């Protein structure tokens with residue numbers, strides 16, 4: 189399980205600047221992010237081979253003038269709950285403010301590791317200003333400049349020392365791990381109860397990992413699987429949890445640790461921005477995915493084409509990723525509950541699917557010949573061979589070409605669509621790489 193790092197601090201200390209610096213490099217590697225517009229708040233960073241997630245708690249604050257007292261403080265409290273390490277940003281050019289004192293007080297009263305970071309130390313001269321931050325009672329301040337990068341290497345080295353080891357739970361690897369996610373009141377707890385019935389159907393809580401384990405194993409309807417973070421879902425809303433921030437931040441760990449996400453949508457409300465935010469998290473983590481339109485029993489006058497219309501709207505909102513299952517359920521009447529579980533298992537299998545190289549070439553090479561990549565700058569692009577890589581998180585196809593850099597996105601999409609047209613990869617993202625032959 190990867191670590192989660194939350195950046196907290198008052199407005200304008202440089203949280204989003206630091207967030208961008210930490211997540212930028214990764215963004216360049218992950219290719220499939222087109223279409224996910226909401227990525228200001230959550231991203232992935234890698235340093236010295238360790239991957240971790242970063243949450244910018246400020247990314248959610250829209251109008252910082254009237255949320256100061258209550259809301260930002262609650263953001264901080266939730267960040268503390270959900271994160272493994274907290275970065276408390278202060279502004280060395282401005283010195284300590286009352287707000288910094290308040291946040292420091294909250295942070296001193298809890299047990300998660302906190303790194304005090306004095307930002308805007310743009311030159312070495314600023315080190316003389318750092319002494320006053322010891323007053324916050326959070327140990328040594330680490331000086332960085334989020335804008336020009338000064339000190340950030342040492343800072344990241346230090347950050348890694350606060351991480352918990354990237355342990356993997358003692359799970360049976362071949363069993364699928366599902367997470368049910370969605371905004372409050374979509375019906376997550378209800379559907380989980382419908383899946384698993386009474387508590388006694390739980391096969392086992394994972395032994396030996398009690399402190400951090402978020403997996404519960406189930407054996408129902410002939411399927412053996414883990415549900416991720418069911419406890420987190422049952423933890424009921426305390427304050428104002430209809431805010432996007434809460435449902436999104438609470439979903440992070442579950443999404444990161446599952447194979448297939450079941451995104452619950454409330455049929456009476458349709459897709460809203462919170463759903464899109466959670467969807468974006470799922471995409472960034474490249475997980476298998478199904479949509480469950482719940483409370484279908486509440487939709488009146490269901491004509492047969494209502495389902496089609498509803499489906500079309502959802503696919504439109506989640507474009508360009510369109511190849512995923514949508515199931516209309518009622519957790520209350522248990523309509524199509526079993527279907528959800530079966531489909532999640534199918535998506536899991538699709539995600540593992542391996543196409544033999546010979547078959548793949550037999551199918552793809554003629555298709556490429558019929559519709560070759562357009563010539564660029566008078567040069568012809570030839571794709572000679574394709575193979576699916578072994579041992580990848582999601583199905584990954586490697587094409588060999590004479591001029592890989594000339595193969596543009598539309599053609600990659602063509603290749604992906606061709607693959608999807610022939611083989612069942614419903615619900616799973618796939619990756620296309622093109623390399624020099």
Ligand code: GDP
Pocket residue numbers: 197198199200201202203204205206246307308309310332333334335336
């Ligand atoms: P946030 O509200 O905490 O997310 O702060 P932002 O990242 O939006 O930064 C607020 C302002 O501080 C912007 O004008 C940034 O360009 C500036 N800023 C951020 N980091 C630094 C830094 O390291 N040095 C200097 N001089 N300015 C910075």
Ligand code: GDP
Pocket residue numbers: 370371372373374375376377378379421482483484485486517518519520521
């Ligand atoms: P959660 O916050 O996502 O875990 O949502 P809950 O499972 O607690 O459900 C929220 C409310 O919606 C509860 O009052 C449920 O009884 C109700 N609910 C959940 N699923 C359905 C459904 O399929 N149909 C109807 N009519 N109500 C539902």
